[in-house]
Structure formats: C-alpha cells, structure tokens
Amino acid sequence: MTYRAPVDQIRFILANIVPFDAVAGTETFAEASTDMVDAILGEAGRMASEVLAPLNESGDQTPARLENGVLRSSPGYEKGFQAIAEGGWIGLSAAPDFGGAGLPQAVNMAVAEFMAGACLALQLNPLLTQGQIEALEHHADDEMKALYLPKLISGEWSGTMNLTEPGAGSDVGALKTKAEPNGDGSYAITGQKIFITWGDCDLTENVCHAVLARLPDGPKGTKGISLFMVPKYLPDADGKPGTANSLKVVSLEHKMGIHGSPTCVMSYEGATGWLIGQEHGGMAAMFTMMNAARLGVGVQGVGVAEAALQKAVAYAAEREQFGPIIRHADVRRMLATSRAEVFAARAICLACATALDLAEATGDEDWGARAALLTPIAKTYGTDVGCRVADTAVQVHGGMGYIEETGASQYLRDVRITPIYEGTNGIQAMDLVGRKMMDGGAAAQALLDEIQDEARKISAAIPNCSEAVWTAAQTLSESTAKLAEMDMQDRFAGAVPYLSAFARVLGAYYHLRAADAGGEDEKALCRIFIHRILPRNAADLAELEAGVEDLNMLSDGALGLA
Numbered sequence: 001m002t003y004r005a006p007v008d009q010i011r012f013i014l015a016n017i018v019p020f021d022a023v024a025g026t027e028t029f030a031e032a033s034t035d036m037v038d039a040i041l042g043e044a045g046r047m048a049s050e051v052l053a054p055l056n057e058s059g060d061q062t063p064a065r066l067e068n069g070v071l072r073s074s075p076g077y078e079k080g081f082q083a084i085a086e087g088g089w090i091g092l093s094a095a096p097d098f099g100g101a102g103l104p105q106a107v108n109m110a111v112a113e114f115m116a117g118a119c120l121a122l123q124l125n126p127l128l129t130q131g132q133i134e135a136l137e138h139h140a141d142d143e144m145k146a147l148y149l150p151k152l153i154s155g156e157w158s159g160t161m162n163l164t165e166p167g168a169g170s171d172v173g174a175l176k177t178k179a180e181p182n183g184d185g186s187y188a189i190t191g192q193k194i195f196i197t198w199g200d201c202d203l204t205e206n207v208c209h210a211v212l213a214r215l216p217d218g219p220k221g222t223k224g225i226s227l228f229m230v231p232k233y234l235p236d237a238d239g240k241p242g243t244a245n246s247l248k249v250v251s252l253e254h255k256m257g258i259h260g261s262p263t264c265v266m267s268y269e270g271a272t273g274w275l276i277g278q279e280h281g282g283m284a285a286m287f288t289m290m291n292a293a294r295l296g297v298g299v300q301g302v303g304v305a306e307a308a309l310q311k312a313v314a315y316a317a318e319r320e321q322f323g324p325i326i327r328h329a330d331v332r333r334m335l336a337t338s339r340a341e342v343f344a345a346r347a348i349c350l351a352c353a354t355a356l357d358l359a360e361a362t363g364d365e366d367w368g369a370r371a372a373l374l375t376p377i378a379k380t381y382g383t384d385v386g387c388r389v390a391d392t393a394v395q396v397h398g399g400m401g402y403i404e405e406t407g408a409s410q411y412l413r414d415v416r417i418t419p420i421y422e423g424t425n426g427i428q429a430m431d432l433v434g435r436k437m438m439d440g441g442a443a444a445q446a447l448l449d450e451i452q453d454e455a456r457k458i459s460a461a462i463p464n465c466s467e468a469v470w471t472a473a474q475t476l477s478e479s480t481a482k483l484a485e486m487d488m489q490d491r492f493a494g495a496v497p498y499l500s501a502f503a504r505v506l507g508a509y510y511h512l513r514a515a516d517a518g519g520e521d522e523k524a525l526c527r528i529f530i531h532r533i534l535p536r537n538a539a540d541l542a543e544l545e546a547g548v549e550d551l552n553m554l555s556d557g558a559l560g561l562a
Contacts, residue, residue, distance in 0.1 A: 003053040003307045005045030005114040009346065011038065016517035017347050017510050018354045020106055026361035029104045037107055044089065044111040051083045052118035059121045059260025060410050066252050066262075071200040074260040080122050081203040084115070085155025090126045094133050098149035106353040109299050113346070116303030120414050121260030123303075125158055125198045127296045132159030132210050135227075135289040139277035144229060147239055148208060158204040161289055162193040162211040162230075162266060177268065179213035179228055188270040189213050189230050192250070195421070199264025200232070200249045206241045207232040209266070210289065211273060212282050219280075227282035228273035247271040257413030290422060291375060295352055297422045298378040301386025301415060302345045308411035309338050312393035315400075315408075325396075333532075334396055338389045340529040343514070344507025345378075345385040351510070352378040369443040373436050376428035381503035383418035383425060390415050429495035432502070433483060437491075441484040444502070448477045451509045461516045462523055465530045469508045472534055476505050479541045486547070493551055494544030501540040508534045 014020040014037065024032045059074035066072075084090060093108040094100025108130075115123040133152050136145055151157040165175050177191025189211055193199075201207050209230040218224030233241035246269045253263040277285045313335055316326035325331045352374035359367035390412040394401035401408040419425040436443070455470040483491060483498060491498075508530050515526035 003049055003056075003118050003310060005048045005117065006306055006346075007041050007045040007114075009343070010041055010110045010113070010350075012514070012518070013347050013350050013510075014106065014110075017513050018106070018351045019358065020104075020350075020354055023104050023106060023354050023357040023361065026358070028361035029102075029357060031102075032104050032107065040092075040103070040107060041110060043087070044114050047083050047087055047089075048111075048114035048118040052080050052115055052122060055080045055122060055260075056119045057407060057410070059119060060257075060414075061259075063259035064252065064262035066200075066249060069248060071202050071249065071252075071262055073202050073262075074121070077122055077260060078203055080119065081125065081155070084122075084126055089115070090129055090155050091133070091153035093130070094149070094153045095137055098145065099153045100133075104353070104357040105295075106350055106357055109295065109349060109353045112296055113299045113303040113306070113349075116300040117307040118303075119260070120300060120304055121258040123300070124258065124261045125201065125203070126155075127293060127300075128161055128197055129155075129157075129159040130296070131161060131289040131293040132208065134292045135210060135276065135285050138288050139227075139281070139285040140229075144274065144276065147235060148229065151206070151239075152208065156204060157206040157208055157231075158198060158201045159208045160196055160199055160210065161286070161293070162196055162199075162209050163286065164195045165191065165193055175212055175214065175225065177211065177213040179215050179226060179273065181215075182272070185274070187213075187215075187228060187273050187275065189228055189247075189268045189273045190270050191268050193266045193268070195253070196264045196266050197421075198262060199266050200262060205233075206235075209247070210276065210286070211268065212286060213273075215279060222283045224280055225282040226279055227276040227285040229276050230268065230271050230273035234272060245271045256416060257410065258417060293422045294375055294379040294428070295349065295356075297418050298345070298352075298380070298382030299349050301383035301418045302342060302349055303386075304411050304415040304418075305338070305342045305345070305386045305389035308390040308393035308408070308415075309335070309342060311408055311411070312338070312396040315397050315406075319398075331396060334392050336525070336528050337532055338392050340511065340525050340533060341385045341507070342389060343525060344503075344510060344529060345382045347510035347514075348374065348503060348506050349378045349382055351506070366443075366446070369439070370447065373432070373443045373447065376432045376436065377499060377503050377506065379422070380419070380425040380428045380499055381507075383415070384500075386415040386418055387412070426496060429499040430492050432499050433491040433495045434488065437484060441480045444480050445477060448473045448480070448505070451505065452477075454509065455512060458512055458516045462512065462526060465508075465512055465515065465526050468530050468534060469505070469512050472505050472508060472537055475537070475541065476501055479544060482545065490547040493548035494546065497540035497543040501537040501544070504534050504537050 023029050055076045062074050091100035092103050093105050096102040179187040179189050211228045211230045212225050214224050234243050236242035248267050250265040250267050319325045355367050355371035359371050394408050397408045400406050451473040452470050455466045459466040511526040511529045515523040
C-alpha cells in the first residue's frame with residue numbers, strides 16, 4: 001500500500017471548519033481563491049504521493065552518510081528534492097518580493113503535511129529552510145535579504161538552525177559559541193553545535209547556517225545572544241558560492257529514525273558570519289524561526305499519523321483471522337479512534353495556521369493572541385497523536401508490525417523525535433500555562449466562549465454531542481480560571497495534562513463543526529471522539545489541580561537514584 005495525500009480532507013477542513021474564507025477575503029491573500037487552492041492541493045498531493053512516498057523506505061534503509069567529510073544523501077533524494085524545489089513548494093508562503101508565492105500559511109501547512117506523510121526525513125530539509133526564510137524576512141537587513149532569500153526560496157540554497165550545544169539544550173543561554181568582530185562588518189564564529197538537522201546537504205549549492213553565538217560584550221544568559229548567518233561557502237561578488245568557510249561536519253548522529261535526514265555535529269573554527277538583526281537580539285530572530293517550525297512539527301506528526309493509519313487500515317482489510325480483522329471490534333476501535341484523533345489534530349494545526357494568516361493580513365491583536373495560544377497546542381497534540389497513531393498502527397499489524405519489512409515500525413521510529421525537537425512537548429505545555437497565560441487567561445477564555453456559543457447553535461444537528469462539547473468547554477473554562485490563580489510551579493506540574501485537555505476540547509469542537517457540515521461518516525466520527533476520547537479530560541484536569549507538592553515530597557532515592 002502506498003501513501004495517498006489526504007487532499008479531500010484538507011479541502012473539507014478549509015471549507016467548513018476553520019475561517020479560511022476570511023483569510024481569502026483579505027487583500028493580503030486575495031489570490032488564494034478556491035480554484036487556486038484546490039489546484040495547489042491537488043498538485044502537491046500528487047507530487048507527495050507519487051514522487052516522495054517511494055523514497056521513504058529507501059531513506060530509512062540507506063541513511064545519509066559522511067564519506068571523507070563529504071555528505072552523501074539517501075538514494076533518490078536528489079530527485080525528490082528537485083521536485084520540491086522546482087514545484088515552488090519551498091517558497092509557497094514566502095514574500096513575492098524575492099520569488100515567493102505569498103500564499104497563506106494554511107495552504108503551506110497543508111502541503112507540508114503531504115510531504116511529511118510521504119517522506120518525513122526529506123521534508124525536514126525544506127521545513128528548516130522555510131523557518132530561516134521567515135527569520136530573514138522579519139529581521140535581516142535589505143542587503144542580506146537580497147542575497148539570501150531568492151536562493152533559499154528557489155531551493156538553490158538550503159537553510160539550517162544552529163541552537164543546541166553539548167551543554168546548552170533547552171537552556172539556550174548557557175551556550176559557549178563566540179562571535180568576534182573582524183573589523184569589516186563580518187564576525188569570526190567559533191564553537192560547536194549539535195543536533196543540526198540537514199547540517200550539510202549535497203542537494204543544494206550552498207548551506208546557510210543561522211547560528212546563535214555571543215559577542216564579546218554580550219551579557220550572560222539569553223539577553224546576550226546574537227544570531228549570525230554563516231554559509232558553507234562564502235558568496236562571491238556575484239552572489240554565487242565561492243571559497244569554503246571555516247566550518248565542517250564532525251560527525252552524523254546514529255538515530256532511532258529519520259535516517260535519511262543527516263543530523264550533524266557542526267564545528268565552527270573562526271568561520272565568517274554576518275549579523276542577522278540587532279546585536280544581542282538573537283533570541284527574537286530565532287524565536288521567529290522556531291515558532292514557524294513548531295507549527296510545522298505539529299503538522300509533521302499529523303502527516304506521519306495519516307501515513308501510518310493508511311497502512312494499518314489496508315493491512316486490517318487484508319489480514320484474515322476469523323474473517324478480515326477490520327471487522328473485529330477491538331481492531332475497529334483502534335482504527336476509529338486513531339482516525340478521530342488525526343482529524344482533530346489536523347484541524348487544530350490548520351486553525352492555528354489560519355489564525356497566523358489573519359493576524360498577518362489584518363494586524364488584529366486578537367488573532368495574534370489566538371495564534372500564539374494555539375501554537376504550543378498544535379505542536380504538542382499533533383506530535384502526540386503522531387506517536388499514538390503510529391504505535392497503534394504497529395499493534396494493528398500484530399507481530400508483523402514488529403518486523404521491519406512491513407514498514408509499520410518506521411513510522412513509529414521516525415515520528416518519535418517530533419515531541420522532542422523544536423522545544424519538547426513539556427516545554428510547550430509550560431509555555432501554554434506560563435507565557436500564554438500572562439493575560440490572565442483572556443485569550444483562552446475567549447476561545448472557550450466561542451466554542452460554547454457554537455455548540456449551542458449546532459445542538460439541533462447532533463444534540464448529545466453538542467451538549468458534551470458545551471460542558472467540556474465550560475469545565476475547562478473553570479479550570480483555566482483556577483490555573484490563572486496558581487503558583488507557577490503548580491502550573492508547571494499540571495501543564496501537560498492541561499494542554500491535553502485543551503486539545504481534546506478543541507478537537508471535539510472541530511468534530512462537531514464537521515458533523516454539522518458533513519454527512520453520516522462525519523457524525524459517526526464526531527460521536528467516537530466525543531464519547532471515547534473527550535471523557536479523558538476528567539482525569540487530566542484532576543491532575544492539573546494536584547499541583548507540585550506530592551511530586552516534591554518523593555525523594556530522589558524513591559525514583560531510583562542510587
């Protein structure tokens with residue numbers, strides 16, 4: 001069975017679940033007509049299904065490798081990347097001034113899902129480049145934009161993100177990489193970075209590294225960090241790759257999954273770099289890049305979940321054990337709840353993307369707050385669903401799922417990184433209950449009020465479900481008010497269950513809208529989510545109220561520390 005991009009599902013959500021019509025109605029995105037978006041989704045789906053999906057297994061079986069300091073990509077990746085670049089998919093949402101299509105993030109994220117479901121390891125390359133494009137658009141000076149953006153958008157060059165060091169992961173402020181002024185406007189960058197996705201690339205002419213480093217006068221912590229553009233090859237007077245810069249790939253990590261994506265240890269040895277944005281303003285520029293990537297990673301989780309579920313459904317229809325196992329109640333439960341969660345996660349990601357689009361197009365602070373609130377939820381729920389569904393897909397396959405030849409295990413191995421990179425899901429949850437609640441929970445409560453209002457309006461279409469959604473939103477609203485009064489450590493202790501509960505309420509709401517707009521299948525899926533998945537909120541909200549005290553009472557020895 002081969003992967004099929006869920007084009008119709010995306011079209012349904014854009015048309016009925018999220019406010020994409022409002023996005024297309026703005027002057028900024030006026031070109032995003034229904035016909036244009038349908039054509040884009042159709043072509044992107046074809047490219048992902050026919051060109052990228054056949055590369056998924058080969059990239060897993062024949063990983064990227066380093067030969068005498070030279071990176072060699074997995075077989076077929078050159079053809080796959082060429083299809084991505086020549087199709088204009090890298091610059092789909094980039095500014096038209098530099099060759100981008102200027103289309104909404106909602107369309108960009110839909111295409112990203114197709115590519116991730118088809119071949120996650122290869123899709124990581126354009127994802128990182130897109131994040132760098134956004135950082136440059138918002139923070140670089142005009143000269144740097146003119147030099148780098150056209151090449152990144154066209155796929156001639158690729159981009160990376162260099163944050164992590166051996167002693168500085170989530171604590172970015174502990175980094176030791178230095179930047180010394182050269183006296184000519186450039187800087188000498190010295191240090192080592194680890195976990196650099198696609199830190200080298202033989203698919204493009206140049207690799208452009210966005211590197212966090214500290215200037216000599218930079219204060220300790222994150223406030224003293226600056227961001228630098230450090231290309232693999234120094235651009236010559238004509239803007240073409242010239243002499244090699246003083247950087248190298250020390251080694252490639254041997255990973256659990258995404259074998260086709262080279263994860264590099266990078267060494268910068270007085271490499272020449274140029275400041276992106278303001279001195280000591282590196283975190284602001286990097287967060288622009290990371291926020292774009294966080295939604296993209298949530299979408300990756302959805303994409304892999306879709307691919308894993310398709311494989312599981314096909315296997316269940318073919319596998320005979322007292323009849324096709326797709327007819328067995330427990331197998332059907334696994335497949336149906338997985339399908340319900342994939343729909344919910346996809347809708348949350350597209351709701352976040354449309355909020356970003358409306359914030360950009362209208363300048364409305366409320367849409368900006370909505371997008372900020374939804375970003376950690378989309379990232380976390382999308383990747384958690386990716387892991388759950390991929391794990392369930394192995395279970396549906398039974399013993400054969402544990403055999404590599406079936407391909408089911410690859411999805412689980414590949415997607416397992418997504419709750420970790422671009423900010424772990426625990427950090428996302430802490431961001432939700434901390435930074436995103438600095439308004440006293442106003443943005444969260446506004447969204448929950450909308451859900452309750454809509455549930456009342458839809459009550460006639462599917463009454464037992466609409467009442468459940470209204471009640472769940474009301475209960476979550478009450479918990480949100482309690483959360484706003486909690487000590488921060490108590491919030492952090494319950495952050496993950498709170499985010500999970502919020503995601504389920506959103507998922508139930510989007511299912512309710514789908515049931516109202518769709519047919520009997522949408523109504524049936526809505527009932528499955530609301531009756532089998534939404535009730536888990538009671539346990540999560542109880543854990544939220546437990547606070548941190550019992551966790552701190554337990555000794556390290558009781559945890560197993562010798």
